Amino acid sequence: MNATLSTPTTPRGEQRAAAFNDGGASPGDRADGSAGPMAGSGTPLLDLKGIRTGYGRIEALHGLDVAIHPGETVALVGANGAGKSTLLKVISGLQPLTAGTVTFDGEDLNRRKAADRVHRGIIQVPEGRQVFAGLSVEDNLMLGAFSRRRDKDVADNLEAMYQRFPILKEKRRLHAGNLSGGQQQMLAMGRALMAKPRLLLLDEPSMGLAPLIIEEIFGIITELKREGITIFVVEQNASEALAIADRGYVLETGDIVATGSGETLLNDDSVKAAYLGG
Ligand SMILES: Nc1ncnc2c1ncn2[C@@H]1O[C@H](COP(=O)(O)OP(=O)(O)O)[C@@H](O)[C@H]1O
Ligand SMILES: [Mg+2]
DSSP: OOGGGSOTTSOTTOOOGGGGOSSOOOGGGGTTOOOOSSTTOSSOSEEEEEEEEEETTEEEEEEEEEEEOTTOEEEEEOOTTSSHHHHHHHHHTSSOOSEEEEEETTEEOTTOOHHHHHHTTEEEEOTTOOOOTTSBHHHHHHHHTGGGTTOTTHHHHHHHHHHHOHHHHHTTTSBGGGSOHHHHHHHHHHHHHHTOOSEEEEEOTTTTOOHHHHHHHHHHHHHHHHTTOEEEEEESOHHHHHHHOSEEEEEETTEEEEEEEHHHHHTOHHHHHHHSOO
16 A cells, blocks of 8 residues: 555655755754744654654564754654654653653653543644544533643633534534534533643544635634644544644654655655545
8 A cells, every 4th residue: 555655765764854944843953942944843842752662573663853943833744554653642641652752842651541641731633523423512621621620710611612613502402423524623622622632633533524724624623723732633534634744754663764744744755646636
């Protein structure tokens, strides 16, 4: 599958660093920790180094490096089975590492459990939305605020969420299972926002949705980006995801095979051939 993607000049597991100069800093650029002149430079909010993990004896990720800087929207694109969801689970603390480090805001998270990572603001919208079908829309949203249930402003946040997603207000008393796929995606995103994410992880937000609804979902992601939320979005829908991303990574069977600005990757011949229909 996707044999055409392999960049002949790129050894397995190595990133094409040449394409990385438009926004992302390479580790050597910021030895002094200072912010460079370009957006996305400086100390990463999330820094993944040498990430290896697998299922039983089958390795799914073969030593990845990914860095996400404060305020960036970064896309991870790749075919079904490439390891995208596995990487998000690594970040959330749901998938144990066999090697590598996860650093968030300067703190080594390797020994931190999933719940501790939620407290630090790492909030994932899982693949397939995973809303609680038998609970009301409002209860689903309130569950997102569980980790900050003692905060006084949760009620205000709920009202803000209803302004952002009026359809959720209209349907707030209905069971979430009655919503359409697009509405469930909005609910899952609203639930995540109720947790006040510092890093929002989106796993295939467009999966299974009709084209018009996909546009709407990516429009919402673009709004969140404008509001300054740091976003890591994982997608098989490479063209849509790269179009809204500051930077992107291409994942192929557990290795990053290309990285660069969203625009660079959209115009990259090997990416086009494999993911963008030529
Ligand atoms: N729970 C699991 N048990 C065994 N293998 C798994 C499991 N989850 C994923 N895999 C395997 O790990 C690889 C990466 O899967 P995944 O991260 O789900 O890819 P993606 O999200 O890119 O579609 C695939 O080969 C998949 O079959
Ligand atoms: Mg997946």
